[in-house]
Amino acid sequence: MTANLNINYRRPIPLGSTVLLESSLEKKEGRKTFITCRVTSTDGSKLHTETSALFLSITASHLLGG
Numbered sequence: 001m002t003a004n005l006n007i008n009y010r011r012p013i014p015l016g017s018t019v020l021l022e023s024s025l026e027k028k029e030g031r032k033t034f035i036t037c038r039v040t041s042t043d044g045s046k047l048h049t050e051t052s053a054l055f056l057s058i059t060a061s062h063l064l065g066g
């Protein structure tokens with residue numbers, strides 16, 4: 001479950017363009033998983049978006065409000 005999501009939009013992505021999306025698992029601490037992601041031009045020269053997020057493992061009952 002997404003607990004935290006930060007997105008920096010650095011440059012617009014031109015309509016119809018192809019981009020490279022790289023996602024990394026930074027660390028895992030118990031129920032917490034820290035992920036980063038970058039969207040760049042396919043040659044990596046232009047940074048479009050950079051993101052960090054924290055996901056928490058949950059139980060099915062959490063989704064049901066338990």
Ligand SMILES: CCCCCCCC(=O)SCCNC(=O)CCNC(=O)[C@H](O)C(C)(C)COP(=O)(O)OP(=O)(O)OC[C@H]1O[C@@H](n2cnc3c(N)ncnc32)[C@H](O)[C@@H]1OP(=O)(O)O
Nearest residue numbers: 001002003004005029030031032054055056057058059062
């Ligand atoms: C265009 C489309 C865009 C789509 C965007 C993505 C859409 C989505 O992801 S939809 C889902 C959105 N997420 C939600 O609705 C989640 C709502 N929140 C929750 O259900 C709960 O707060 C939940 C499950 C995240 C955490 O609750 P709970 O399981 O009780 O964890 P809790 O005991 O509070 O915290 C556990 C640990 O995580 C940490 N933690 C919890 N929330 C955060 C947070 N926001 N930031 C940093 N740390 C956090 C706590 O500090 C604690 O750390 P430690 O164990 O070191 O003390």
